[in-house]
Amino acid sequence: MRYELYYTASNQGRGEFVRLAFEETGADYVDVARLAGPGQGPEAVTRFIQDAGVQHPPFAQPFLKAGRLVIGQTANILLYLGPRLGLAPRAEGGRLWVHQLQLTVSDLLKEIQDTHHPVAHGLYFEEQKTEALTYTRHFLAERLPKYLGYFERVLGGAQGRAHMVGSSLSYADLSMFQLFEGLRFSFPQTMRRVEPAYPGLVALHDGIATRPNIAAYLKSARRIPFNDRGIFRHYPELESPEQ
Amino acid sequence: MRYELYYTASNQGRGEFVRLAFEETGADYVDVARLAGPGQGPEAVTRFIQDAGVQHPPFAQPFLKAGRLVIGQTANILLYLGPRLGLAPRAEGGRLWVHQLQLTVSDLLKEIQDTHHPVAHGLYFEEQKTEALTYTRHFLAERLPKYLGYFERVLGGAQGRAHMVGSSLSYADLSMFQLFEGLRFSFPQTMRRVEPAYPGLVALHDGIATRPNIAAYLKSARRIPFNDRGIFRHYPELESPEQ
Numbered sequence: 414m415r416y417e418l419y420y421t422a423s424n425q426g427r428g429e430f431v432r433l434a435f436e437e438t439g440a441d442y443v444d445v446a447r448l449a450g451p452g453q454g455p456e457a458v459t460r461f462i463q464d465a466g467v468q469h470p471p472f473a474q475p476f477l478k479a480g481r482l483v484i485g486q487t488a489n490i491l492l493y494l495g496p497r498l499g500l501a502p503r504a505e506g507g508r509l510w511v512h513q514l515q516l517t518v519s520d521l522l523k524e525i526q527d528t529h530h531p532v533a534h535g536l537y538f539e540e541q542k543t544e545a546l547t548y549t550r551h552f553l554a555e556r557l558p559k560y561l562g563y564f565e566r567v568l569g570g571a572q573g574r575a576h577m578v579g580s581s582l583s584y585a586d587l588s589m590f591q592l593f594e595g596l597r598f599s600f601p602q603t604m605r606r607v608e609p610a611y612p613g614l615v616a617l618h619d620g621i622a623t624r625p626n627i628a629a630y631l632k633s634a635r636r637i638p639f640n641d642r643g644i645f646r647h648y649p650e651l652e653s654p655e656q
Numbered sequence: 657m658r659y660e661l662y663y664t665a666s667n668q669g670r671g672e673f674v675r676l677a678f679e680e681t682g683a684d685y686v687d688v689a690r691l692a693g694p695g696q697g698p699e700a701v702t703r704f705i706q707d708a709g710v711q712h713p714p715f716a717q718p719f720l721k722a723g724r725l726v727i728g729q730t731a732n733i734l735l736y737l738g739p740r741l742g743l744a745p746r747a748e749g750g751r752l753w754v755h756q757l758q759l760t761v762s763d764l765l766k767e768i769q770d771t772h773h774p775v776a777h778g779l780y781f782e783e784q785k786t787e788a789l790t791y792t793r794h795f796l797a798e799r800l801p802k803y804l805g806y807f808e809r810v811l812g813g814a815q816g817r818a819h820m821v822g823s824s825l826s827y828a829d830l831s832m833f834q835l836f837e838g839l840r841f842s843f844p845q846t847m848r849r850v851e852p853a854y855p856g857l858v859a860l861h862d863g864i865a866t867r868p869n870i871a872a873y874l875k876s877a878r879r880i881p882f883n884d885r886g887i888f889r890h891y892p893e894l895e896s897p898e899q
Contacts, residue, residue: 465809469753472760472806482749486759492735493752506725509736510712516729516759517715523766531774532787533794544775544787551776563715566708 416442416494419458420475424643425595425636427487427522428475430515433587434491436630438498444635488515491584500584511578514567514585518592521560525599526644528552528651538648549651553603557596561611564589571612575620589614590621595645600652659685659737662701663718667886668838668879670730670765671718673758676830677734679873681741687878731758734827743827754821757810757828761835764803768842769887771795771894781891792894796846800839804854807832814855818863832857833864838888843895 416435420428422444435442446455458474461467471485477493484490492512495501501511531548532541567577577585593614597604608615621627630636639645659678663671665687678685689698701717704710714728720736727733735755738744744754774791775784810820820828836857840847851858864870873879882888 469756470806470809471756472763472803482752484752484756486756489752489756489759492755493748505736509725509727509732512735513712513714513727513729513732516732520715520766523763527770532790533798535794535798544790547775547787551778555776555778560715563713566713 414441414480416440417445417478418442418475419445419461419478421458422446422455422637424640425591425645426475426643429591429637430487430518430584430588431475431477431490431494432635433591433627433630434494434498434500434584436635437582437587437624437626438500439626440494440498488512488519491515491588495584498584500582500587502579502581502583507578511583511585514564514577515588517560517563518585518588521556521592522644524552524556524560525595528599529646529648538646542650545648545651553600553652557600557603558607558610561607561614565611565613568613568617571616573613575617577617586617586621587627590618590627593618595639598639599645599647601647602652657684657723659683660688660721661685661718662688662704662721664701665689665698665880667883668834668888669718669886672834672880673730673761673827673831674718674720674733674737675878676834676870676873677737677741677743677827679878680825680830680867680869681743682869683737683741731755731762734758734831738827741827743825743830745822745824745826750821754826754828757807757820758831760803760806761828761831764799764835765887767795767799767803768838771842772889772891781889785893788891788894796843796895800843800846801850801853804850804857808854808856811856811860814859816856818860820860829860829864830870833861833870836861838882841882842888842890844890845895 418428418431420426432444445453446458448454462471462474464470467483469483471483473485475487475490476483476485477490479493484493495508495511496503501508528549529538529545530541531544538545568574574580576582577589622631641647661671661674661678663669675687688696689701691697705714705717707713710726712726714726716728718730718733719726719728720733722736727736738751738754739746744751771792772781772788773784774787781788811817817823819825820832865874882890884890
């Protein structure tokens with residue numbers, strides 16, 4: 414079966430967590446918004462969301478078409494794909510655990526998005542910059558260490574395990590990689606300063622980056638560069654308000 | 657098996673979505689923070705989260721102990737409980753769909769929480785009131801109608817189905833009920849004005865409220881009253897900034 418991922422082509426965003434799972438496992442998938450055929454392209458994504466005839470409409474992108482199923486919510490897509498791509502444990506307890514970690518990643522992603530959009534999605538960053546400065550100061554001081562400390566604890570630290578869940582690669586590992594990629598792009602000064610406190614996560618990130626399929630993907634045109642339209646944005650003033 | 661729910665006793669919060677599933681189905685559960693025995697009470701919740709010996713630590717409350725499993729993240733708990741309590745479809749596609757709806761409820765809950773805490777969890781409401789006024793104005797004008805319109809569409813509107821998923825009660829129905837309860841408490845003026853646009857959801861809410869087990873629960877001391885410590889808070893100035 415060919416999986417069809419529906420997500421904006423303008424930035425990595427939440428879709429990237431699904432793309433990484435596909436790329437690592439060499440799955441047969443298409444990135445619909447980035448194709449140019451009939452029923453493809455960016456319009457296909459929004460058209461589907463607005464289609465009143467859809468039985469199980471997604472609230473937002475990304476969503477996945479898998480045969481007759483339409484699955485929305487990033488973590489839900491990975492819940493479905495995990496066992497099929499060999500990126501989740503077989504037992505129910507393990508599948509719930511890796512999903513729980515992914516849901517915690519989702520929570521963190523929302524808080525990261527709010528660093529540049531704390532007031533309203535519908536406003537430009539420049540219109541909520543004052544609030545963004547305050548929000549980000551609290552986020553970097555209080556929330557980011559709490560999340561990263563938690564994930565480091567799950568991993569067992571420097572002498573810990575190589576994977577977030579059990580002894581095999583799971584989508585939680587790929588998500589940790591992407592989280593670090595994005596955080597380094599958004600908050601480079603902060604990450605340089607705090608990363609020594611998270612040796613397990615840094616080692617995990619570096620290990621994922623050198624996996625053959627991931628390394629090839631990162632070098633390919635399929636990997637959309639980070640930019641200022643996604644969840645992860647680099648606004649230097651947020652990190653160094655005194656500048 | 658007796659389920660053990662771990663969640664603060666100080667407010668309904670996210671734990672209430674799990675409580676409603678237990679109460680509707682007459683499940684055998686204990687609300688650990690509200691008990692007074694050894695290893696019980698509010699301290700038991702935080703003690704467990706901080707316990708370095710826990711193999712699958714939750715990032716936050718609520719979490720559920722079910723035999724040897726420890727399950728965190730509200731939607732994940734319901735994913736686990738749904739089929740066991742008869743509150744989710746049997747088929748995988750149906751289970752993913754009801755979970756997807758619950759994850760969308762989770763997203764909305766976070767945005768509701770941010771109406772009174774848009775800057776930082778660690779600050780009091782009074783310290784972020786200016787930002788809260790701006791955030792809430794946008795939330796009520798742009799986000800709330802988007803979410804409620806979506807859920808109404810899923811239900812099929814006034815002439816639609818009686819349940820969110822298929823023709824049976826699911827935890828998504830109970831969550832819609834709780835969402836309306838909370839929104840009416842937090843934003844009574846707004847809800848009075850906008851509810852006629854969501855006849856399906858209002859009918860669903862009213863139907864849930866009169867189910868015998870739910871009605872008995874709502875009248876019992878087990879239902880914590882809404883207050884100003886939870887996700888749903890009533891700060892009149894947020895709704896009527898001109899007052």
